Amino acid sequence: MNVWYLIYRVIIDDIIFYPPIYQFLIIPGLIAALIVALIIIWFERKAAAFVQMRYGPREIAPKIGGAIQLVADLTRYALQEIIIPETVDVLPYLLSPIIMIILALLPLEAVPITSIRTYYPIPPDYSLLIAVALSTLSPLFIIIMSWASNNKFAVVGGVRESFIITAYELIAVLGFLSVAAMTQSFNLVQIVNLQMSGKWFGLLNPIALLVVFIAVLMSTSGFPFEIPDSESELVAGPYTEYTGLLYGLNMGGAYIKRWVFSILITIVFLGGWAPYRPTPGIITGYFIPSLIISIKALIVMAIMSFLRSVYGRYRVDQALGIAWEILIPLTLVAFGLGLAEAYFGII
Amino acid sequence: MPAKVALKRNPKKNPLGRVFSGNIGALAVGLKYFFDPNRITLLYPHEYIKLRQGYRGYIILIQEKCISCSSCARICPARAMKMLSVKVFDKRLKKEMVKKFPVINYNRCIFCGYCVDVCPTEALYHVPYHDLVYMNMQDMILSLEDFQKEPEDVTAKEGLPIKYIFDEKKGLVKVKYEEEKKEVVQPQQSQQQKENPQSKQVDKGGVS
Numbered sequence: 001m002n003v004w005y006l007i008y009r010v011i012i013d014d015i016i017f018y019p020p021i022y023q024f025l026i027i028p029g030l031i032a033a034l035i036v037a038l039i040i041i042w043f044e045r046k047a048a049a050f051v052q053m054r055y056g057p058r059e060i061a062p063k064i065g066g067a068i069q070l071v072a073d074l075t076r077y078a079l080q081e082i083i084i085p086e087t088v089d090v091l092p093y094l095l096s097p098i099i100m101i102i103l104a105l106l107p108l109e110a111v112p113i114t115s116i117r118t119y120y121p122i123p124p125d126y127s128l129l130i131a132v133a134l135s136t137l138s139p140l141f142i143i144i145m146s147w148a149s150n151n152k153f154a155v156v157g158g159v160r161e162s163f164i165i166t167a168y169e170l171i172a173v174l175g176f177l178s179v180a181a182m183t184q185s186f187n188l189v190q191i192v193n194l195q196m197s198g199k200w201f202g203l204l205n206p207i208a209l210l211v212v213f214i215a216v217l218m219s220t221s222g223f224p225f226e227i228p229d230s231e232s233e234l235v236a237g238p239y240t241e242y243t244g245l246l247y248g249l250n251m252g253g254a255y256i257k258r259w260v261f262s263i264l265i266t267i268v269f270l271g272g273w274a275p276y277r278p279t280p281g282i283i284t285g286y287f288i289p290s291l292i293i294s295i296k297a298l299i300v301m302a303i304m305s306f307l308r309s310v311y312g313r314y315r316v317d318q319a320l321g322i323a324w325e326i327l328i329p330l331t332l333v334a335f336g337l338g339l340a341e342a343y344f345g346i347i
Numbered sequence: 348m349p350a351k352v353a354l355k356r357n358p359k360k361n362p363l364g365r366v367f368s369g370n371i372g373a374l375a376v377g378l379k380y381f382f383d384p385n386r387i388t389l390l391y392p393h394e395y396i397k398l399r400q401g402y403r404g405y406i407i408l409i410q411e412k413c414i415s416c417s418s419c420a421r422i423c424p425a426r427a428m429k430m431l432s433v434k435v436f437d438k439r440l441k442k443e444m445v446k447k448f449p450v451i452n453y454n455r456c457i458f459c460g461y462c463v464d465v466c467p468t469e470a471l472y473h474v475p476y477h478d479l480v481y482m483n484m485q486d487m488i489l490s491l492e493d494f495q496k497e498p499e500d501v502t503a504k505e506g507l508p509i510k511y512i513f514d515e516k517k518g519l520v521k522v523k524y525e526e527e528k529k530e531v532v533q534p535q536q537s538q539q540q541k542e543n544p545q546s547k548q549v550d551k552g553g554v555s
Contacts, residue, residue: 050384051377058390310377 017282019121023108027290028263028297030105036298037255038070044305051309077248085150085241092148097242097249100141104257107134111267112189113293114278116285120189128186131264132176138257139165139219142228145250146238157237160316161221161228167323168219172261174331175212178205179268182338192272202269204341208334209269211327216261217304218319220254227316262300266293270300387521389509397508397524398475403460405474406451408494412470415447419462419471427455428462431491450494453487476500 016022023029042057046065049056057066084090110131112124122130139161146158179201180186183194195201202209218225229237236242239250266272273289314322389396398404420428430447437444449462449471463471479498481487508524 047381050386051380053380053384053386054388055386055390306377306381309381310373 012282017119017286019119020109022286022290023111023113023121024105027287028108028111028113028260028294032294033105033256033259034252036259036294036301037252038074039298040255040301040305041070042067043302044308047306048309074248077251078245080244082244082246087150088241089148089150092144093241094246096141096145096148097246097253100138100145100253101249101256103134103138103141104253104260106137107131107260107264110134111263113267114273114286114289115189115193116278116280118280119286124187124189126186127188128176128180128191128268131188132173135257135260135264136165136169136173138253139169142238149238149241151240153234153236153240154238157228157234157240161238163316163320164221164225164227165219167320168215171215171323171327171331172212172219174328175208175215175334176264176268178208178331178335178338181335182342184342188267188272192267192274195271195274196277198271198274200269200271200274202271204346205269205334205338207330207337209265211331211334212265212269213304214327216258216265217307218323220258220261225314225319227314227319230313258301258304259297262297262304263293265300266296270296385517385520387511387519389521391506392502393506394509395478395502395506397510398477400475401473402475402477403458403463403473404477405453405479405498406456406458406463406471406494407474407497408449408491409470409472410448410491410495412468413448414468414470416467417447417449418465418467419449422461422465424459424461425455425457427452427457433491448491450491451489453481453489454484474498474500476503478502 016026025031042065046056048054057069060066060069060072084093107130109121110127112120112127142161143158146154146161149155179191182201182205183191185191191201221228228234229239234240236247239247242250273292276289276292278285278289415430417430420430428449428451431450432445432447434443435446436442437446458477460473463473474497478501509521510524512520512522514520
């Protein structure tokens with residue numbers, strides 16, 4: 001009995017709830033991201049259908065509104081033949097989707113999702129800076145992907161991606177750092193603790209929240225701004241030459257990136273685990289805060305995907321014009337607002 | 348001098364107005380439809396549009412009324428109708444004789460309804476449905492016996508009848524069809540005896 005109990009404790013404490021593994025693979029990480037991608041893609045199609053007077057997915061399981069349609073699609077992607085064209089550069093072609101997904105999940109390793117000291121994945125002193133910096137890595141592999149595909153559409157898509165990324169990562173980073181200007185710290189635990197009183201930074205500095213929201217939508221090629229892989233102009237943008245499971249990875253990669261960013265938005269602007277105060281213990285100190293953050297981030301993602309049904313797609317020059325002419329000045333205003341609030345002691 | 352076109356004042360002239368009126372208006376409309384959806388897609392095999400009697404569907408021949416005048420075959424713009432010589436027993440003359448009757452080739456038919464309109468004795472009529480499947484093109488050239496039978500309305504067996512109406516607030520709305528007029532169900536026998544040529548002309552004008 002004692003041995004089994006020990007093994008059980010080892011599995012629970014040291015493997016599943018070991019912070020780097022838990023955060024990378026389980027709740028805000030891979031498994032939760034896949035479940036969220038299933039829910040969000042279904043919601044996105046359904047919401048767009050409601051607004052455009054259609055029904056959306058329905059034929060598989062009509063009683064629950066076709067919710068398991070995505071499982072069927074995923075099975076099809078997984079079982080499809082992977083065709084590798086002769087002209088591609090094989091090693092980067094195969095590796096870049098996988099590395100992109102891993103790097104897209106990497107910022108979760110820097111984000112603390114509880115205030116208990118033993119469950120920090122890394123020391124949280126500069127965690128906001130590290131998380132934001134890590135989130136800018138994965139788009140590089142989309143560009144590598146497009147170059148390795150050796151295809152006109154893919155290259156044009158990759159060029160568009162690089163334009164969009166240079167414009168919008170800057171806005172996202174500056175928008176997140178305007179909170180650092182407010183709190184004079186990069187420590188995410190301290191940032192959440194300051195929001196415990198109900199003064200969420202999204203309410204104190206709504207301009208920064210708006211700017212970051214738009215920048216995240218744009219840089220993860222969310223629907224109103226899916227400029228790199230615009231179906232009607234470029235076949236699938238950087239993903240043109242991909243088939244089967246690799247294309248499924250690329251499809252999911254955008255959603256995983258958006259999921260990571262919405263977790264960051266939740267922690268920085270929407271109070272993280274705010275109404276709840278973690279107490280020591282695995283369930284109350286680690287599991288429940290991560291669930292609260294996931295639910296908040298899910299709502300943020302649902303709002304993002306609802307915008308798909310309302311807006312039309314922007315052209316590249318329009319998107320870049322919005323970025324450089326409107327959003328960067330707005331970001332600077334948000335930064336100044338944060339500094340002013342810190343100066344007058346509103347926080 | 349042409350009349351001056353009155354231009355609407357554009358609320359989206361300055362950039363701030365453009366941002367607010369455009370985005371917030373679009374979001375409000377989207378939210379309205381999200382919480383109160385008005386879905387008008389026809390889920391075809393599960394539902395079907397219940398069409399009215401005037402619909403130009405498949406054409407059926409009533410052989411007893413046909414006087415073999417060939418008007419239908421002559422007026423047919425797609426040359427889908429042909430007259431076929433058949434040996435029949437004439438009841439009035441009480442002897443067997445050869446008469447001509449129309450048959451139709453649905454490969455060519457464009458469902459214009461001229462043959463039904465031109466028929467002097469109303470021996471041809473439309474059925475108000477049009478979704479049929481033939482297995483090959485040879486089957487679409489009907490024989491005289493097939494031309495007299497009403498084809499089976501398969502979707503009516505499985506699906507729900509649906510009709511579209513205009514609502515004042517919502518626009519086009521899909522509602523369930525309810526049988527409201529019972530005269531419409533059996534139109535052929537009762538109406539054709541009452542009708543005189545004048546009323547038929549009025550009908551023609553209404554249809555075309």
